[in-house]
Amino acid sequence: MWIDTHCHWDAPEFADDRDAVLRRAQAAGVERFIVPTVQAADWTATQAICRAAGQPYALGIHPLFTPQALDEDLRLLDAQLTEASGDPLLVAVGEIGLDFFVAGLDPERQQFFYVEQLKLACKHGLPVILHVRRSADQLLAGLRRVAVSGGIAHAFNGSRQQADAFLDLGFALGFGGAMTFERALQIRRLAAELPETAIVLETDSPDIPPHWLYRTAEQRAAGERSRNEPAELPRIAGTLAAMRGWSLAQTAAITRANALRVLPRLAAC
Numbered sequence: 001m002w003i004d005t006h007c008h009w010d011a012p013e014f015a016d017d018r019d020a021v022l023r024r025a026q027a028a029g030v031e032r033f034i035v036p037t038v039q040a041a042d043w044t045a046t047q048a049i050c051r052a053a054g055q056p057y058a059l060g061i062h063p064l065f066t067p068q069a070l071d072e073d074l075r076l077l078d079a080q081l082t083e084a085s086g087d088p089l090l091v092a093v094g095e096i097g098l099d100f101f102v103a104g105l106d107p108e109r110q111q112f113f114y115v116e117q118l119k120l121a122c123k124h125g126l127p128v129i130l131h132v133r134r135s136a137d138q139l140l141a142g143l144r145r146v147a148v149s150g151g152i153a154h155a156f157n158g159s160r161q162q163a164d165a166f167l168d169l170g171f172a173l174g175f176g177g178a179m180t181f182e183r184a185l186q187i188r189r190l191a192a193e194l195p196e197t198a199i200v201l202e203t204d205s206p207d208i209p210p211h212w213l214y215r216t217a218e219q220r221a222a223g224e225r226s227r228n229e230p231a232e233l234p235r236i237a238g239t240l241a242a243m244r245g246w247s248l249a250q251t252a253a254i255t256r257a258n259a260l261r262v263l264p265r266l267a268a269c
Protein backbone atom coordinates (compact mmCIF):
# COMPACT_ATOMS: atom_id res chain seq x y z
CA MET A 1 0.00 0.00 0.00
CA TRP A 2 2.70 2.52 1.03
CA ILE A 3 6.07 3.16 -0.59
CA ASP A 4 8.87 4.69 1.49
CA THR A 5 11.01 6.23 -1.25
CA HIS A 6 14.08 6.80 0.94
CA CYS A 7 15.17 4.44 3.69
CA HIS A 8 18.78 3.67 4.71
CA TRP A 9 17.85 0.17 5.83
CA ASP A 10 21.47 -0.88 5.29
CA ALA A 11 22.72 1.65 7.86
CA PRO A 12 24.64 0.46 10.95
CA GLU A 13 21.80 1.82 13.12
CA PHE A 14 19.73 -1.18 11.94
CA ALA A 15 22.44 -3.81 12.35
CA ASP A 16 20.88 -5.37 15.45
CA ASP A 17 17.28 -5.65 14.26
CA ARG A 18 17.20 -5.25 10.48
CA ASP A 19 14.73 -8.10 9.95
CA ALA A 20 12.41 -6.80 12.67
CA VAL A 21 12.45 -3.36 11.00
CA LEU A 22 11.38 -5.01 7.72
CA ARG A 23 8.61 -6.97 9.47
CA ARG A 24 7.30 -3.87 11.24
CA ALA A 25 7.28 -1.98 7.94
CA GLN A 26 5.31 -4.75 6.24
CA ALA A 27 2.90 -5.00 9.20
CA ALA A 28 2.32 -1.25 8.87
CA GLY A 29 1.47 -1.62 5.16
CA VAL A 30 4.78 -0.29 3.84
CA GLU A 31 5.23 -2.86 1.11
CA ARG A 32 8.31 -1.28 -0.44
CA PHE A 33 11.11 0.92 0.81
CA ILE A 34 13.84 2.13 -1.50
CA VAL A 35 17.36 1.77 -0.13
CA PRO A 36 19.78 4.36 -1.57
CA THR A 37 23.47 3.65 -1.06
CA VAL A 38 26.17 6.12 -0.05
CA GLN A 39 29.56 4.63 -0.95
CA ALA A 40 31.20 1.97 -3.12
CA ALA A 41 32.15 -0.16 -0.13
CA ASP A 42 28.43 -0.76 0.61
CA TRP A 43 27.01 -1.57 -2.83
CA THR A 44 27.42 -5.34 -2.92
CA ALA A 45 26.29 -5.95 0.66
CA THR A 46 23.28 -3.65 0.27
CA GLN A 47 22.32 -5.34 -3.00
CA ALA A 48 22.47 -8.69 -1.22
CA ILE A 49 20.19 -7.74 1.67
CA CYS A 50 17.74 -5.97 -0.67
CA ARG A 51 17.62 -8.93 -3.04
CA ALA A 52 17.02 -11.32 -0.12
CA ALA A 53 14.14 -9.14 1.10
CA GLY A 54 12.76 -8.18 -2.33
CA GLN A 55 13.26 -4.47 -1.62
CA PRO A 56 14.36 -1.93 -4.26
CA TYR A 57 17.68 -0.12 -4.06
CA ALA A 58 19.78 2.55 -5.77
CA LEU A 59 23.54 2.65 -6.33
CA GLY A 60 25.57 5.80 -5.85
CA ILE A 61 28.08 7.95 -4.01
CA HIS A 62 26.56 10.38 -1.49
CA PRO A 63 28.01 13.92 -1.34
CA LEU A 64 28.98 13.45 2.33
CA PHE A 65 31.08 10.45 1.26
CA THR A 66 32.99 12.29 -1.48
CA PRO A 67 36.02 13.04 0.76
CA GLN A 68 36.91 9.33 0.88
CA ALA A 69 35.59 8.44 -2.60
CA LEU A 70 38.11 7.70 -5.35
CA ASP A 71 37.85 8.56 -9.04
CA GLU A 72 38.06 4.81 -9.58
CA ASP A 73 34.72 4.41 -7.74
CA LEU A 74 32.98 5.90 -10.79
CA ARG A 75 34.32 3.13 -12.98
CA LEU A 76 33.19 0.62 -10.34
CA LEU A 77 29.74 2.24 -10.32
CA ASP A 78 29.52 1.92 -14.09
CA ALA A 79 30.41 -1.78 -13.81
CA GLN A 80 28.01 -2.38 -10.91
CA LEU A 81 25.15 -0.70 -12.84
CA THR A 82 25.93 -2.88 -15.84
CA GLU A 83 25.97 -6.00 -13.66
CA ALA A 84 22.61 -5.06 -12.12
CA SER A 85 20.95 -3.89 -15.34
CA GLY A 86 18.74 -6.98 -15.44
CA ASP A 87 17.81 -6.71 -11.75
CA PRO A 88 14.31 -5.20 -11.42
CA LEU A 89 15.16 -4.10 -7.86
CA LEU A 90 17.69 -1.56 -9.17
CA VAL A 91 15.50 1.53 -9.57
CA ALA A 92 17.86 4.54 -9.67
CA VAL A 93 21.32 6.01 -9.34
CA GLY A 94 21.54 7.42 -5.81
CA GLU A 95 22.04 8.83 -3.41
CA ILE A 96 23.92 11.56 -5.25
CA GLY A 97 23.90 15.33 -4.98
CA LEU A 98 25.48 18.33 -3.32
CA ASP A 99 25.63 19.42 0.32
CA PHE A 100 26.61 23.03 0.99
CA PHE A 101 25.48 22.92 4.62
CA VAL A 102 27.96 20.49 6.16
CA ALA A 103 31.32 22.23 6.69
CA GLY A 104 34.59 20.91 5.33
CA LEU A 105 33.43 19.37 2.07
CA ASP A 106 35.22 20.35 -1.15
CA PRO A 107 32.58 21.87 -3.47
CA GLU A 108 34.56 21.03 -6.62
CA ARG A 109 34.99 17.41 -5.58
CA GLN A 110 31.27 17.19 -4.85
CA GLN A 111 30.43 18.70 -8.24
CA PHE A 112 32.74 16.25 -9.96
CA PHE A 113 31.04 13.19 -8.44
CA TYR A 114 27.58 14.70 -8.95
CA VAL A 115 28.00 15.43 -12.66
CA GLU A 116 29.85 12.18 -13.42
CA GLN A 117 27.06 10.21 -11.73
CA LEU A 118 24.41 12.11 -13.70
CA LYS A 119 26.25 10.98 -16.83
CA LEU A 120 26.20 7.36 -15.61
CA ALA A 121 22.46 7.63 -14.90
CA CYS A 122 21.96 8.79 -18.50
CA LYS A 123 24.16 6.04 -19.87
CA HIS A 124 22.21 3.37 -17.97
CA GLY A 125 18.79 4.92 -18.56
CA LEU A 126 18.08 5.36 -14.86
CA PRO A 127 16.51 8.19 -12.84
CA VAL A 128 18.39 9.70 -9.89
CA ILE A 129 17.74 10.16 -6.17
CA LEU A 130 19.12 13.54 -5.12
CA HIS A 131 20.44 14.81 -1.80
CA VAL A 132 19.59 18.53 -1.69
CA ARG A 133 20.95 20.68 1.11
CA ARG A 134 21.48 24.40 0.42
CA SER A 135 22.25 23.24 -3.12
CA ALA A 136 19.01 23.30 -5.13
CA ASP A 137 20.20 25.86 -7.72
CA GLN A 138 23.52 24.10 -8.29
CA LEU A 139 21.76 20.73 -8.61
CA LEU A 140 19.34 22.21 -11.12
CA ALA A 141 22.27 23.61 -13.12
CA GLY A 142 23.73 20.09 -13.34
CA LEU A 143 20.40 18.66 -14.47
CA ARG A 144 20.23 21.25 -17.24
CA ARG A 145 23.69 20.17 -18.44
CA VAL A 146 23.08 16.42 -18.24
CA ALA A 147 19.54 15.46 -19.20
CA VAL A 148 18.65 12.57 -16.87
CA SER A 149 15.14 11.12 -17.05
CA GLY A 150 14.06 12.61 -13.69
CA GLY A 151 13.82 11.09 -10.24
CA ILE A 152 13.36 12.35 -6.71
CA ALA A 153 14.72 15.42 -4.91
CA HIS A 154 14.77 13.91 -1.44
CA ALA A 155 14.04 15.80 1.82
CA PHE A 156 13.23 18.84 -0.26
CA ASN A 157 13.44 22.13 1.63
CA GLY A 158 13.77 24.82 -1.04
CA SER A 159 11.61 27.60 -2.43
CA ARG A 160 8.46 27.19 -4.50
CA GLN A 161 10.39 28.44 -7.52
CA GLN A 162 13.08 25.77 -7.04
CA ALA A 163 10.38 23.14 -6.48
CA ASP A 164 8.73 24.08 -9.77
CA ALA A 165 12.07 23.87 -11.57
CA PHE A 166 12.58 20.28 -10.33
CA LEU A 167 9.03 19.39 -11.36
CA ASP A 168 9.64 20.79 -14.85
CA LEU A 169 12.68 18.48 -15.14
CA GLY A 170 10.60 15.37 -14.37
CA PHE A 171 11.27 15.13 -10.65
CA ALA A 172 9.04 14.49 -7.67
CA LEU A 173 9.89 15.94 -4.25
CA GLY A 174 10.32 13.78 -1.15
CA PHE A 175 8.47 14.72 2.05
CA GLY A 176 8.81 13.00 5.41
CA GLY A 177 9.26 13.54 9.13
CA ALA A 178 10.23 17.22 8.78
CA MET A 179 6.69 18.18 7.74
CA THR A 180 5.31 16.81 11.03
CA PHE A 181 6.84 19.78 12.89
CA GLU A 182 4.49 22.77 13.13
CA ARG A 183 7.44 25.13 12.88
CA ALA A 184 8.55 23.73 9.49
CA LEU A 185 6.48 26.39 7.76
CA GLN A 186 8.13 26.34 4.35
CA ILE A 187 8.08 22.54 4.02
CA ARG A 188 4.47 22.39 5.23
CA ARG A 189 3.41 25.10 2.79
CA LEU A 190 5.01 23.22 -0.11
CA ALA A 191 3.47 19.90 0.97
CA ALA A 192 0.06 21.55 1.18
CA GLU A 193 0.19 23.62 -2.00
CA LEU A 194 2.29 21.80 -4.63
CA PRO A 195 0.41 19.95 -7.36
CA GLU A 196 -0.50 16.48 -6.14
CA THR A 197 1.69 14.93 -8.84
CA ALA A 198 4.75 16.50 -7.15
CA ILE A 199 4.80 14.57 -3.89
CA VAL A 200 6.37 11.30 -2.80
CA LEU A 201 6.71 10.11 0.79
CA GLU A 202 9.89 9.04 2.55
CA THR A 203 11.24 8.45 6.03
CA ASP A 204 15.00 8.84 5.41
CA SER A 205 15.34 6.23 8.19
CA PRO A 206 17.20 6.18 10.53
CA ASP A 207 17.29 9.99 10.19
CA ILE A 208 14.71 12.82 10.09
CA PRO A 209 12.51 11.50 12.91
CA PRO A 210 8.92 12.80 12.98
CA HIS A 211 8.03 14.97 15.97
CA TRP A 212 6.77 12.02 18.03
CA LEU A 213 10.20 10.37 17.83
CA TYR A 214 12.24 13.53 18.18
CA ARG A 215 14.66 13.64 21.13
CA THR A 216 16.84 16.56 22.13
CA ALA A 217 20.61 16.17 22.15
CA GLU A 218 20.42 15.88 25.96
CA GLN A 219 17.84 13.11 25.80
CA ARG A 220 19.92 11.25 23.24
CA ALA A 221 23.01 11.60 25.42
CA ALA A 222 20.96 10.00 28.21
CA GLY A 223 20.34 7.00 25.96
CA GLU A 224 16.89 7.82 24.57
CA ARG A 225 16.49 6.79 20.99
CA SER A 226 15.18 8.94 18.13
CA ARG A 227 15.72 6.40 15.36
CA ASN A 228 13.24 6.66 12.52
CA GLU A 229 12.08 3.57 10.62
CA PRO A 230 9.87 2.80 7.61
CA ALA A 231 6.97 1.58 9.78
CA GLU A 232 6.48 5.26 10.72
CA LEU A 233 5.55 6.19 7.12
CA PRO A 234 1.74 5.82 7.42
CA ARG A 235 1.64 8.09 10.47
CA ILE A 236 3.89 10.63 8.72
CA ALA A 237 1.52 10.37 5.74
CA GLY A 238 -1.32 11.28 8.09
CA THR A 239 0.20 14.76 8.42
CA LEU A 240 0.16 15.18 4.64
CA ALA A 241 -3.38 13.80 4.43
CA ALA A 242 -4.60 16.31 7.04
CA MET A 243 -2.95 19.26 5.28
CA ARG A 244 -4.29 18.27 1.85
CA GLY A 245 -7.74 17.15 2.97
CA TRP A 246 -7.09 13.69 1.56
CA SER A 247 -8.08 10.36 3.08
CA LEU A 248 -5.22 8.04 3.99
CA ALA A 249 -6.21 5.72 1.14
CA GLN A 250 -6.07 8.65 -1.31
CA THR A 251 -2.72 9.74 0.09
CA ALA A 252 -1.30 6.25 -0.39
CA ALA A 253 -2.66 5.98 -3.94
CA ILE A 254 -1.48 9.44 -5.05
CA THR A 255 2.03 9.19 -3.60
CA ARG A 256 2.43 5.63 -4.85
CA ALA A 257 1.44 6.62 -8.39
CA ASN A 258 3.95 9.48 -8.24
CA ALA A 259 6.75 7.18 -7.08
CA LEU A 260 5.99 4.75 -9.92
CA ARG A 261 5.99 7.60 -12.44
CA VAL A 262 9.41 9.00 -11.48
CA LEU A 263 11.01 5.60 -10.77
CA PRO A 264 9.38 3.46 -13.50
CA ARG A 265 11.36 0.33 -12.63
CA LEU A 266 9.47 0.16 -9.32
CA ALA A 267 6.51 -1.21 -11.27
CA ALA A 268 8.42 -4.45 -11.89
CA CYS A 269 9.61 -4.89 -8.27
Ligand SMILES: [Zn+2]
Nearest residue numbers: 006036095204
Ligand atom coordinates in the same frame (compact mmCIF):
# COMPACT_ATOMS: atom_id res chain seq x y z
ZN1 LIG B 1 19.59 9.61 2.34
